[in-house]
Amino acid sequence: MLQETRVIMGMPISVGIADAMATQSMLDEVFAHFTAVDLRFSTYKADSEISALNAGRLTPTEISVEMREVSALAEQTKNETDGYFEIRMADGSLDPSGIVKGWAIRNAANLIRSRGFENYFVDAGGDIQTGGKNAEGQDWRTGIRNPFNEDEIIKAVVLKNKGIATSGSYVRGNHIYDPKNPSAKIDSIVSLTVIGPDVLEADRFATAAFAMGDDGIYFIEDVSGLEGYMVNAKGIATQTSGFGAFVIS
Amino acid sequence: MKHFSRSALFATTLALLSGVALAAPLDPSAIMDPTAPDAVAAQPVKSTKGIADGAYKGAAFDAYFGMVQVQANIQGGRLASVKVLKYPSGKNTSRRINRTALPILEQEVVRAQSTNVNLVSGATLTSRAYLRSLKSALAKAAG
Secondary structure, three states, X not given: OEEEEEEEOOEEEEEEEOOOOOOHHHHHHHHHHHHHHHHHHOOOOOOOHHHHHHOOOOOHHHOOHHHHHHHHHHHHHHHHOOOOOOOEXXXXXXXXXXXXXXXXXXXXXXXXXXXXOOOEEEEEOOEEEEEOEOOOOOEEEEEEEEOOEEEEEEEEEEEOOOEEEEEEOOOOOHHHOOOXXXXXXXXXXXXXXXXXXXXXXXXXXXXXXXXXXXXXXXHHHHOOOOEEEEEEOOOEEEEOOOHHHHEOO | OOOOOHHHHHHHHHHHHHHHOOOOOOOXXXXXXXXXXXHHHHOOOOOOOOOXXXXXXXXXXXXXXXXXXXXXXXXXOEEEEEEEEEOOOOHHHHHHOOHHHOOOOEEEEOOOEOOOOOXXXXXXXXXXXXXXXXXXXXXXHOO
């Protein structure tokens, strides 16, 4: 399998193509796509389109097709999640990073497919789109990282042309238990993984549902086409009713 | 569906918590995210040796769906533990869902799996805010 990892958009992005005719130029094209997304949407780059928009150098009528599409997706997600998804920050500026990642991964997968490849994965910072089979001709096997120990996985799932995304807070477990105040209330969730028809769906709903706290997994249960696995600060996982069908036992 | 009794869950939870409580001193350079895009988080903290013992609060940073703020506890000139002061919990938002209508979903205690996998899904969302807050706490500790 042809596979490469580069750091773009502030995270490791891995692309693998298992088709026999996989080429390095295909990988280069996928990474160029992510670089272009970063140049347009990075709030850390003063000359990005989003920075120009936030600084008032660009009016909402002058934005690119891509910016328009991402804004519309953010608005749609906000409406579908009872307002739990918001790209407008407290200071009034826009930070679309919560939707750009899933959108960029899905578009990368579409690009790979449009070039005739069927067996691939695109993994950007732990959000993943798979297509076809792995190098052994089997379904892609994906682990869910242990939020209390990043070297471990706590679940393994099989993904057939699906997307998976995890939202959470990695503070190495120590936020959940204060040895000097053991009676402190522990009620936060630390990780929410969503499997969806593609990584964009998985990512935008994982982000919104995580913000709902303990109720997030029930929200995922209610959305058709999505399954989820939530881990709370006590180390208890709750899964949606259809999640078990993906699990490798 | 498997259901765990509440008391069994509680006992296992206690066992699990004692396992994840932070006991060992951290190497600050090991928790710096090398992929963080901004200079603040990207600068590794070289050493905390020689820093006065005490608790140092970091600034609060926006983790997209809420604020993250940590406190660095320095003991013996080393970063001994990190306490999270602010953390997005969704606590204020739960009343929107009608509890009486909730389905019963399967629960389990999380356990490490040895299954062979091709890929791993995990979160990156708040790590940057966490690291920035920790960095600012350590900068404060360094004087």
